[in-house]
Amino acid sequence: MRAIVCPEPGRLERIERPMPEAAPGLVAVDVKAVGICGTDFHIFEGTHPFLAYPRVMGHELSGVVAGGAASPDLAPGTKVVINPYLSCGHCVACRKGKPNCCATLKVLGVHIDGGMCERILVPEENLYPAGELSLRDAAMIEFQAIGAHAVRRSGIAKGDRVLVVGAGPIGVGTGIFARLAGGDVTLMDISEPRLGFLADRVGFQDAIRAGEDALAEIDRRTGGDRYDLVFDATGNARAMERSFAFVASGGTLVFVGVRNADITFSDPEFHRKEMTLKATRNATRADFDTVMSAVRAGHVPMDALNTHGGALDDLPEAMPAWMHGSEPPLKAVVTV
Ligand SMILES: [Zn+2]
Numbered sequence: 001m002r003a004i005v006c007p008e009p010g011r012l013e014r015i016e017r018p019m020p021e022a023a024p025g026l027v028a029v030d031v032k033a034v035g036i037c038g039t040d041f042h043i044f045e046g047t048h049p050f051l052a053y054p055r056v057m058g059h060e061l062s063g064v065v066a067g068g069a070a071s072p073d074l075a076p077g078t079k080v081v082i083n084p085y086l087s088c089g090h091c092v093a094c095r096k097g098k099p100n101c102c103a104t105l106k107v108l109g110v111h112i113d114g115g116m117c118e119r120i121l122v123p124e125e126n127l128y129p130a131g132e133l134s135l136r137d138a139a140m141i142e143f144q145a146i147g148a149h150a151v152r153r154s155g156i157a158k159g160d161r162v163l164v165v166g167a168g169p170i171g172v173g174t175g176i177f178a179r180l181a182g183g184d185v186t187l188m189d190i191s192e193p194r195l196g197f198l199a200d201r202v203g204f205q206d207a208i209r210a211g212e213d214a215l216a217e218i219d220r221r222t223g224g225d226r227y228d229l230v231f232d233a234t235g236n237a238r239a240m241e242r243s244f245a246f247v248a249s250g251g252t253l254v255f256v257g258v259r260n261a262d263i264t265f266s267d268p269e270f271h272r273k274e275m276t277l278k279a280t281r282n283a284t285r286a287d288f289d290t291v292m293s294a295v296r297a298g299h300v301p302m303d304a305l306n307t308h309g310g311a312l313d314d315l316p317e318a319m320p321a322w323m324h325g326s327e328p329p330l331k332a333v334v335t336v
């Protein structure tokens with residue numbers, strides 16, 4: 001079968017590999033669509049911490065079951081959404097129903113080879129029937145599930161004033177599910193064109209340009225209260241440190257983005273506000289279900305989010321062009 005491999009940072013190659021056959025507990029899935037995300041760009045650039053090359057990337061996946069499932073819901077020919085988080089099932093986190101932060105979690109396309117190929121083997125419990133979702137839409141569930149998970153963990157209440165810092169795909173997914181949960185959502189980003197696009201196409205009219213005067217602008221908009229709930233989706237250490245100031249007294253700060261660095265904050269400010277700080281990681285089946293339901297109900301502007309596309313075979317040329325182009329993708333989806 002064909003596959004796209006990243007043999008070392010900065011290079012993608014088309015290769016041939018043996019077609020995998022279903023094995024006990026594993027289901028063979030013919031991959032049909034692959035979403036490209038920031039993680040993939042980091043792997044390609046060589047800025048992802050602890051990554052072993054060569055690697056076949058691809059963790060935002062949809063496909064069609066080829067065979068090997070015990071469940072009649074996953075008969076050959078069934079369209080599926082693939083959950084790429086492979087958990088152990090018996091560690092402390094798994095025992096508490098938190099497989100998204102399994103102590104030995106392996107992510108398809110990151111820690112082990114993923115779905116930039118024609119066929120992949122996946123544990124049966126990681127496959128969710130896509131129903132009437134298109135194969136493209138089914139490949140756009142995973143990144144939004146991360147946002148839905150962050151929103152679920154945040155303890156959001158209807159009417160909360162919410163600030164999402166960082167309007168990449170994860171931030172936008174977080175904003176969409178915070179809005180669906182009844183939050184009054186404002187986005188913050190450094191890119192004026194990105195904020196303009198999101199206002200026009202995704203309905204995020206409230207936006208703040210990140211910069212020197214952001215705090216003054218926040219105080220102006222909130223009467224000095226600041227935000228009940230702040231999500232950081234930048235994964236930028238300075239931005240994460242600055243976001244403590246954006247939180248209202250009694251409010252919550254959620255780190256969605258992750259940075260391979262230490263961050264510091266002022267304990268008196270943290271205490272004065274009795275702030276809650278949470279990290280969120282990945283997503284669980286419940287979050288995938290939340291997103292699939294919202295997409296089926298027409299609550300997510302999927303066409304607007306899917307800014308770029310193409311064929312998997314063309315990725316060795318397309319990926320560097322997208323990274324260095326004037327309009328980086330919000331979400332690129334390639335077909336296999
Ligand atoms: Zn991703």
Ligand SMILES: [Zn+2]
Nearest residue numbers: 088091094102
């Ligand atoms: Zn585990």
